[in-house]
Structure formats: C-alpha cells, structure tokens
Amino acid sequence: MIQRKKPERFRLRRTMIFLSAQKPGLIKDPLIYGADSLMLDLEDAVAENQKDAARFSLYHALKTVDYGDTEVIVRINGLDTPHWREDVRVCVAAGADGVRIAKCESAGDVIAVEKAVEAAEEEFRKEKGRTLLMAALESPKGILNAQEIAAASGRMFGIAISGGDLRRTMQVSPVRGGIELNTARGLVVLAARAAGVQCFDTVFTDLNDEEGFRAEVLLDKQMGFDGKSLVNPRQIAAVHEIYAPSEKEITAAEKIVRAVRENAAKGVGVFTVDGKMIDIAFLPGAERTIALAKACGMYKGEL
Amino acid sequence: MQLINRAMAGTLESSDAQISIAPGKDGIVLHIQSTVQNQYGRAIKQSVLDTLSKLGIENAEVDVNDRGALECTLRARVECAAYRSAGIEAGIPWEEM
Structure with a gap:
C-alpha cells in the first residue's frame, strides 16, 4: 500500500494535467509525462452513472500506483450534486494531496468542503490539516468573490480559472489574445496575490493550434499565473519551456x-x-x- | 455484504475489465475470459476471489471479461459491481478496501 507523504502547500505547479479517474489506461502511469501535478477527475470527465466506479478506481490507483513526487489532486463534483461528500471521503481515505472544488462561488463553499475534509480526516485517522484545497472559479460570481475564496481556509493553496463554464456564462468564445477573459484573469491573479496563494489559468483545448497555445502560456506567465491546467500530455513540455527563466x-x-x-x-x-x-x-x-x-x-x- | 441484483461495472476498453455479479447459492461461481488468460489467468482468479472474500461475499455468480487490467483495476471493478448489486452508493468503508 502506498502512503503518500505530507503534501506541501506551496510548491512548483506549472502544469496540472486533467485525467479521468474512471479510465484505467489513463491513471496507471501518467507520471511518465513529467507534469508537476496530476488532476484526477471525478467531475465532468466521468459520466453521471459512473461516479461510483470512478471513486473505486481512484482509491485503488492512489493505493497501488507510486506517483512519486508528482502531486495528485482530485477534482470533486460540485456542491450542488449528491456526489461531492463521498468524493471527499474517498480522497481523504486514499491520501490524495488535495481536493479541487469545482464551481466554487463563495468562501462558504470552501468552508463546507473544509468541514467535510476535516470530518473525513478524523474518520480515516489521517493527520488533521493534511489534505490541501484549491478552488476552480467557473462563474462571474466565483471570479468576483475570488479574494474571499482564496483566503477562506489555511488549506487553500490556489485558485484556478475554469474557462469553459465561465465563457458560456459570459456569452463569449475563445479569442486569440484572450481579451474575452482579460478581466477575469486579472482579477484572479490579483486576488491570489492578495491572499498569498497561487493561481492557475484555464485549459487550452484546441490541440491543433500549437501557436495559439504557446501565445496563451506566455500571456499567463507575463500576467503572473503560477501555472496552467492542461488537457493533453503533449502540452506539458511547452509550458515548462516557456516558464523556464532564460x-x-x-x-x-x-x-x-x-x-x-x-x-x-x-x-x-x-x-x-x-x-x-x-x-x-x-x-x-x-x-x-x-x-x-x-x-x-x-x-x-x-x- | 448482501447481494440483491445482477450488477455490472467496468468497460471492454484496453487495460480495463468488465465484471458482472449476481446473488448465488452454491459458493462463488466464477467465469473468467481474458486477453491475457494464459499468462495471468490464475492471478486474475486469485485477485477476484480475494476481493470477494474481503467484501464478505460467499455466494455469487461472477463473470469477468478482462482486457489486460492491472490488479488495482480488477479490484476496483469487482468492488464497484458488488456495491451496485447491494444497492449501496455512499458511506463506503474505504479503510477496509
């Protein structure tokens, strides 16, 4: 049985790659990609009728696959679903380094998850405070409350923009140069720095647009983001290269x-x-x- | 654990296994079909039996259609199918898995 060491609240997090926890082929050996963090997903990448299967799969992966120094974060289902409490229990029991709160809109959301995490740490006899938290901001309300969210818990290490839902509610689509998310990105970086936590930009989904991806990563670096969420291992090397100092x-x-x-x-x-x-x-x-x-x-x- | 219905878990994708489980009367009746039967047939059987025993299941009909799953995947799929069969969705005793 793998016992993961105590997670570090602040560490290098340039790249965080999404992997469906339901897919055995994806979660057995992703550390070969060399990302700083893995984001095992119980939320959108898992169909509604497979949420239970994803949790069993996640549990055994964390207990038997040695992810080494690669950080393992789990994206749990939204607080408006019946799934998130069991998601928190399995994360804590399996020893995940942290929990990503999906669709976070207020400090209250963070506190609700923190309470569930604390209860699970007690239930499974884990060190209190071990499990870290981060929040995904996916709505205008979430972005505007970024500062209170970032500062809501001593377990919080960062906030991330989740562009898919945000663009939908803002009634915009991805634009070269990123003007459609300009304000949101700026607010998130400011809020993170004000609260003393890290910040991460949203995924870039057009895998055929290498030039557009690189331009966006450079924008993220210049704006002060600590890293980026990724959808494909092919994207990792470019981020590490762009984020490296000259x-x-x-x-x-x-x-x-x-x-x-x-x-x-x-x-x-x-x-x-x-x-x-x-x-x-x-x-x-x-x-x-x-x-x-x-x-x-x-x-x-x-x- | 009390099995109630026939239930399934897993897929036929590479590195996965599909498990079907139903309440039984005469011990564990196990059928295994695997793409790696010759190399790992016995190990698969052992993992499935171990997992069922840990869950306290003594009577069941179990079909395994394995596509080269790792042991951790096999265990996950068997447990998921068993809990689905028992109709239990939350409050899983994770520390016993």
Missing part, C-alpha cells in the same frame, strides 16, 4: 542576490547592478528566479 534572467538574478547580501553587510540600501537601480525590493523576485531555475535543472550555482 540564462540572462538567471545571471541577473544571481548578481542581484549576491549584491543585496554584500551591500547589506556594508550597510548600503540602494545601489546599481549593471547600470540598474537595485534595492531590497528586488530580492524576492531574484530568489524566485533562482528557485525556478533550480527546479528546471538550469542552475547549479552556490545560491
């Missing part, structure tokens, strides 16, 4: 970290590095670049 960025970050340390020791607060003004405010960004470079296997220096 050699130039790594060198600059390294210089900044060293310069801040040296100058702090000398009692100097503001100075220049390669002609640019630098102060303590640049340190967290530079440290993040180094951490990302390490995760991408691109930094072997001393920092």
Whole structure:
C-alpha cells in the first residue's frame, strides 16, 4: 500500500494535467509525462452513472500506483450534486494531496468542503490539516468573490480559472489574445496575490493550434499565473519551456542576490547592478528566479 | 455484504475489465475470459476471489471479461459491481478496501 507523504502547500505547479479517474489506461502511469501535478477527475470527465466506479478506481490507483513526487489532486463534483461528500471521503481515505472544488462561488463553499475534509480526516485517522484545497472559479460570481475564496481556509493553496463554464456564462468564445477573459484573469491573479496563494489559468483545448497555445502560456506567465491546467500530455513540455527563466534572467538574478547580501553587510540600501537601480525590493523576485531555475535543472550555482 | 441484483461495472476498453455479479447459492461461481488468460489467468482468479472474500461475499455468480487490467483495476471493478448489486452508493468503508 502506498502512503503518500505530507503534501506541501506551496510548491512548483506549472502544469496540472486533467485525467479521468474512471479510465484505467489513463491513471496507471501518467507520471511518465513529467507534469508537476496530476488532476484526477471525478467531475465532468466521468459520466453521471459512473461516479461510483470512478471513486473505486481512484482509491485503488492512489493505493497501488507510486506517483512519486508528482502531486495528485482530485477534482470533486460540485456542491450542488449528491456526489461531492463521498468524493471527499474517498480522497481523504486514499491520501490524495488535495481536493479541487469545482464551481466554487463563495468562501462558504470552501468552508463546507473544509468541514467535510476535516470530518473525513478524523474518520480515516489521517493527520488533521493534511489534505490541501484549491478552488476552480467557473462563474462571474466565483471570479468576483475570488479574494474571499482564496483566503477562506489555511488549506487553500490556489485558485484556478475554469474557462469553459465561465465563457458560456459570459456569452463569449475563445479569442486569440484572450481579451474575452482579460478581466477575469486579472482579477484572479490579483486576488491570489492578495491572499498569498497561487493561481492557475484555464485549459487550452484546441490541440491543433500549437501557436495559439504557446501565445496563451506566455500571456499567463507575463500576467503572473503560477501555472496552467492542461488537457493533453503533449502540452506539458511547452509550458515548462516557456516558464523556464532564460540564462540572462538567471545571471541577473544571481548578481542581484549576491549584491543585496554584500551591500547589506556594508550597510548600503540602494545601489546599481549593471547600470540598474537595485534595492531590497528586488530580492524576492531574484530568489524566485533562482528557485525556478533550480527546479528546471538550469542552475547549479552556490545560491 | 448482501447481494440483491445482477450488477455490472467496468468497460471492454484496453487495460480495463468488465465484471458482472449476481446473488448465488452454491459458493462463488466464477467465469473468467481474458486477453491475457494464459499468462495471468490464475492471478486474475486469485485477485477476484480475494476481493470477494474481503467484501464478505460467499455466494455469487461472477463473470469477468478482462482486457489486460492491472490488479488495482480488477479490484476496483469487482468492488464497484458488488456495491451496485447491494444497492449501496455512499458511506463506503474505504479503510477496509
């Protein structure tokens, strides 16, 4: 029996790939894809009359397949369905790292799931607080309540846009450049940063439009998203490549970290590095670049 | 567990197995058909019997149509079919699975 180690609330989550928990062929060996997180789906990818089958399949997969350091999150059914409470029980019993709350619209939704998770942790004698939460925002109301949702629980690690339902309710369709989700994306990034959690952009479903996909991933990176939800393993490498810092960025970050340390020791607060003004405010960004470079296997220096 | 109706779970897709289970009278009557019968027939039989025994099922007619399922999938499908047969949808004792 596999015992998964305690989940980390904050970790690298550039890529999160959706896999139907009902399909044995999909969930037996997805760690070979190299995604940061797997999203085993009990919701939309599973037909209404197969919800029970998906739970048994999920349970045994988590208990027998070694997913290693790849994070395993489970998307549960919406709070307006009769399924979500049993979904929470199986997630906790099987030791999933976290639960993705579908169609989340308020802090109250997060708290309802948190209570069910807590009860399941007690029932199955799991460490209290072990199971993480994230919320999918799929409606205008969910987007507008992003901040209270993101801050609703100490278990929350992030919020994600779910574009399918959101575009439908906004009466728009996908547009090159993303203007149709512009406001929603901006609000979600702001809310996540205000609450101190991560944020993830919606899936890109046109697998034949490689150029459009790359453009959207670049937009996500530039807007400040931590990562993206994916529908196909083919999409993983491109996200990791686009999110990787450049050699130039790594060198600059390294210089900044060293310069801040040296100058702090000398009692100097503001100075220049390669002609640019630098102060303590640049340190967290530079440290993040180094951490990302390490995760991408691109930094072997001393920092 | 008390089986009530004939019930099925699983599909005929590759790496899956379709299980049919019905209440029985004379112990476990098991029929297995598998694409990997020669290599894994005995292991499949053992997994199915183990799973039924864990569920406390002593009398049942069970048909297995296996398409190369891993053991974890076989167990999942047998349990799902059994719980469907018993008409139990929620409150599954997951820690005993």
